[in-house]
Amino acid sequence: MAGKIITISSGKGGVGKTTTTANLGLGLAMLGERVICIDADIGLRNLDVMLGLENRIVYDIVNYIEGHCRLRQAMVRDKRFPELYLMPAAQTRDKNAISVSDMKRVAHEAAELADYVLIDSPAGIEQGFRYSVTPADLVLIVTNPEVASVRDADRVIGLLEAEGWAPAQLIINRIKPDLVRRGEMLDADTVLDLLAISLLGIVQEDPNILIASNRGQPVVLDDHSIAGQSFRNVARRLRGEDVPFEPLKSPSILQRIFGAR
Amino acid sequence: MGDMPVTLKGTAEGIRLKPVAAAWDDVLRALQVALQEAEAFFRGGRVILEMGERELSKSELVTLRTILDQFDMELWAVLSDNDSTIRTARAYGLRTRLPRSAPQADPEAASAPPGANALLVERTLRSGQSLSFPGHVTLLGDINPGGEVIAGGNVVVWGKVRGVIHAGALGDESACICALELAPSQLRIAGHISRAPDDRRRKARPEIARISDDHIIAEPWT
Numbered sequence: 129m130a131g132k133i134i135t136i137s138s139g140k141g142g143v144g145k146t147t148t149t150a151n152l153g154l155g156l157a158m159l160g161e162r163v164i165c166i167d168a169d170i171g172l173r174n175l176d177v178m179l180g181l182e183n184r185i186v187y188d189i190v191n192y193i194e195g196h197c198r199l200r201q202a203m204v205r206d207k208r209f210p211e212l213y214l215m216p217a218a219q220t221r222d223k224n225a226i227s228v229s230d231m232k233r234v235a236h237e238a239a240e241l242a243d244y245v246l247i248d249s250p251a252g253i254e255q256g257f258r259y260s261v262t263p264a265d266l267v268l269i270v271t272n273p274e275v276a277s278v279r280d281a282d283r284v285i286g287l288l289e290a291e292g293w294a295p296a297q298l299i300i301n302r303i304k305p306d307l308v309r310r311g312e313m314l315d316a317d318t319v320l321d322l323l324a325i326s327l328l329g330i331v332q333e334d335p336n337i338l339i340a341s342n343r344g345q346p347v348v349l350d351d352h353s354i355a356g357q358s359f360r361n362v363a364r365r366l367r368g369e370d371v372p373f374e375p376l377k378s379p380s381i382l383q384r385i386f387g388a389r
Numbered sequence: 390m391g392d393m394p395v396t397l398k399g400t401a402e403g404i405r406l407k408p409v410a411a412a413w414d415d416v417l418r419a420l421q422v423a424l425q426e427a428e429a430f431f432r433g434g435r436v437i438l439e440m441g442e443r444e445l446s447k448s449e450l451v452t453l454r455t456i457l458d459q460f461d462m463e464l465w466a467v468l469s470d471n472d473s474t475i476r477t478a479r480a481y482g483l484r485t486r487l488p489r490s491a492p493q494a495d496p497e498a499a500s501a502p503p504g505a506n507a508l509l510v511e512r513t514l515r516s517g518q519s520l521s522f523p524g525h526v527t528l529l530g531d532i533n534p535g536g537e538v539i540a541g542g543n544v545v546v547w548g549k550v551r552g553v554i555h556a557g558a559l560g561d562e563s564a565c566i567c568a569l570e571l572a573p574s575q576l577r578i579a580g581h582i583s584r585a586p587d588d589r590r591r592k593a594r595p596e597i598a599r600i601s602d603d604h605i606i607a608e609p610w611t
Contacts, residue, residue: 282534
């Protein structure tokens with residue numbers, strides 16, 4: 129049976145699409161799933177860095193589409209999980225190198241080899257967004273609890289509905305419990321009230337994310353990270369498990385004093 | 390309106406254009422006049438051409454597009470029961486069916502009955518989505534920030550308004566706007582514009598807005 133194709137999108141840039149893709153890819157692999165992560169951000173590839181696989185790239189998705197290599201050659205095997213693969217974006221090309229039908233073909237071929245195909249969509253609502261969401265069975269909308277990001281998420285959900293694309297589910301990323309408590313940040317209920325789609329996860333702001341991304345060791349691998357726990361839970365919910373939402377916790381005094389590990 | 394050479398209906402998906410006159414030239418001439426009369430209303434809209442059994446030739450399609458271009462309007466879909474018309478439309482890269490999950494998959498449910506001047510729409514307008522209709526509009530749903538409703542008549546929203554509403558868009562100063570919760574970024578009635586007060590921490594309550602002494606005034610809707 130073909131695997132499930134899930135596209136991670138947001139409209140706005142910088143809300144954590146690539147971070148989410150990397151963590152969910154690893155999170156699903158940790159649960160024993162076969163996963164292929166496709167970096168669809170042609171020309172601005174980042175997913176390889178976050179997964180720590182940058183120096184293993186030989187061929188990329190555009191090489192495959194243009195017939196210069198086989199599918200397997202464009203799949204970089206993860207160094208931690210043998211059933212996790214990255215299909216990197218081409219860095220020297222742009223979004224026009226791929227058409228909607230190209231991406232559809234690649235995603236469906238990948239789905240034959242994996243349980244989950246995760247497509248990391250570029251920001252925006254242009255060509256890159258379109259070819260990323262067209263093959264999807266499910267679109268994960270990543271938003272931050274701030275007005276501009278929620279507005280863009282709303283726009284993207286509207287486009288998905290109008291074009292009859294896949295259903296959307298929501299991940300609220302970078303929520304800060306302290307600020308929410310003081311009424312200085314949108315809370316999850318306000319965001320959900322506006323967007324009115326089902327919630328898959330809430331991920332707290334966590335300084336470990338940045339450090340982990342730079343090191344190519346996403347936080348999902350870190351048993352002590354709050355955000356890592358959230359991503360592990362999202363991965364389990366994606367598999368259909370009923371996992372309760374974790375309570376929002378502020379960092380403990382000790383964590384504040386000593387900062388991120 | 391009985392014998393108009395062409396009918397235009399604003400719907401949630403776009404402006405539905407239905408040729409009635411036998412001669413294509415008459416259809417085009419009437420269309421040009423209709424679009425000019427309410428240019429602000431139609432400009433930039435997307436058009437769904439309803440051909441029924443009628444055959445559409447390539448040259449007819451091209452001439453129609455030329456007129457729509459003048460108003461920045463896009464021919465988006467051609468609906469037809471005629472195979473030749475469908476082939477022509479496809480050859481020009483046009484949709485011949487509306488997307489399945491559009492809230493109104495059934496065209497009859499989406500468009501107002503012929504001659505009616507009110508439209509009932511059951512959906513939420515998200516950012517970037519626009520609904521325009523020459524008559525009154527009743528919306529069962531919310532208008533999110535960045536969404537808009539433009540109506541020739543009144544607008545009644547059974548939901549929260551956080552986007553933009555333009556009532557009386559064809560110049561009717563007596564038009565009104567009602568909503569269960571009115572927290573819009575902007576309200577317009579005919580040629581008047583008002584923006585939301587900067588502190589909008591009031592308790593949500595149903596309100597009605599209309600023009601009074603040259604200003605848009607919102608009052609409790611009781």
